[in-house]
Amino acid sequence: MGKAYLSMDKLSVGYNKRVLIKDICIDIHKGEIVTLIGPNGAGKSTILKSITRQLQIIRGKVVLDVNDLHNTTFKELSTKMAVVLTDRMKPELLTCHDIVATGRYPYTGRLGILTREDEDKVDEALAAVNARELGTRDFNAISDGQKQRILLARAICQEPEIIILDEPTSFLDIRYKLELLSILRNMAKKKGITVVMSLHEIDLAEKISDKIICVNGDRISHFGTPDEIFREDTIRKLYNIDNGFFDPVFGSIELQKPAGKPKTFVVSSGGSGIKTYRKLQKNNVPFAAGILYKNDIDIQLARLLASEVITEEPFVEISKDTFEKALDVMLSCDRVIDAGVVIGDCNKRIGELLHIAREKGMIVDE
């Protein structure tokens, strides 16, 4: 992997000399996108603020490239590291162009007058976040999503080697979230800029990050690639979820399944069941699902939401055992929902199942 660009060595961070998180040992490489996730108040911001030197480091050290952060002046640091913070900025009478131009601060002369080259860099940064049309607007008059883009442009304009972002996607709608993250990914992959940020949206964190840091109150509970981190139990423990599930396949969070013995049996295939499952769950109706092949789309959600799932190995004819098991469960229910299934050679036993249900008058419309 080569040498780390940012490395935290036995780092302890906190406020007013009180240690909040201790013994952080993490190496981040150049061009990596590293995301801190964890519950509210777990200390994500505290770690980020310690890296940006807003907070005094309590013990241990942070090394940026080859320099110990502690011995770096703010001036030196400003040409290497840019930040996007959660602090609300409320400047008066400054245009977005002015705000972005403050990113040139480390490079301008005594009086801070922008050269032609600086102006071009500002234009480039605005273009990089697709915000050229905002240049002449008053910063206070634009929306939160636009502000966030301008603040990112400001950071880009600083030409840093590393950008630290504290919850950059808060207040943004889905479109801006995606846009912001894709800009970050471009920067990291094309220009080799290292990105360290905290995110609330774990689904996005999984998709954009090279490495994930799980911050859990007093310690770093996990550090690794998204594959290693995004497992059902890791996420559930990290966020202390006891009334829902994390779905590692889609990276999404599901509410708790309805409790109790299944009263409804859902027959579906190829995604036709998903709408029905959700509807039943919203109405708090416990249900069973089947017979599903183990490679069916429906099975992911069925496993999380259904009280019981009857499954069959992919691409084989449904066995007699499985059929009888399904029949048992179905007959113990009050009703059967046919969410839509195409009957072919392999799954003709599902057809039989539905036939029995119809005979007994158990089939209902959703």
Added chain:
Amino acid sequence: MGNTEIKIKETGSPVESFHHENFRRRSRYTLVFIFLVAGFFAITIININSGNVEIPISRIVHILFTGQGDEQEVNIIWRIRLPRILMAAILGGALSISGFLLQTFFENPIAGPYVLGISSGAKMVVAFVMIVSLQYMQSVSSYTMILAAFVGSLISMGFILLVARRIKNMAALLVAGIMIGYICSAATDFIITFASDSDIANLHGWSQGSFSGMSWSNVGIGTVVIGVTMGLTLILSKPIGAYQLGEAYAQSIGVNIKFFRVMLILLSSLLSACVTAFAGPISFVGIAVPFLVKGSLGTSKPLVVIPATFLGGGVFCMFCDIVARLAFAPLELNISTVTSIFGAPIVIYMMIRKKGVR
């Protein structure tokens, strides 16, 4: 990088509009400066022209440029009116800049040396030093006065900073400042009670604020002290601009926050101390002028705002001084009375407008 460069070329028109925008802005700045300079000269002429002894403009210009003419008129212009006008201009400018720096420091447009009790602190120490020294000496030098006022300013500032540490609420901080102002004024009155009769008249007039009785030596000393302070302030305009984004951002682009904050306090205290030493406490100029200037420039960029605010403060105080002299001539008003009449409504307007925005 290649990608973005191409993008700029594709969408050529916004680039044009930026530069057009720059041009528009610079024209606006120029207009404001022209207006202020014109105001400065117009008010200077009007000021010299008017008073108990009327002198026609042609003779004023003649006397100003040649220094010759009717001896009495030369005296009035050179010895009395001109130093007073210049002092009003310099001190008004200094006061406005002091206000601007405090507003930057506290991130609040309603901060100023008068409302935060800094002028009153200066007044208290100056009154004390004056009375003590006059017991032993004939007069007090301007430098001693400035030093005393500076010490007083820093005492008040110290209290404000202590309060600001514990109270983050800006309104509460202003109330604390006003209270400190009252305490210092009470202490000043207390000191004056023990002054000998001959000092009182002098001291009383001064403690109400006035530009009268300025000499050329005052002007010289004021120019030197304020000139140096202003020079330093202009050099600070870059970090001030960064600080407008908030402390954390300023630090992230390389501002040494601790040093910068100390500089802001020292410079703003020194400027307002200088004003108080020469002319007594003067109210509202420090808030009203920066607000008006920023509004008319349409920006808060320090490099433009600082010189414009200095000029604007000068013009504002010269104007108020004329009103103080002439409104009820031969009686003269306190300068603070006049600055309050014009300044306070502006401050009230600012507060109402701010409420509306939030």
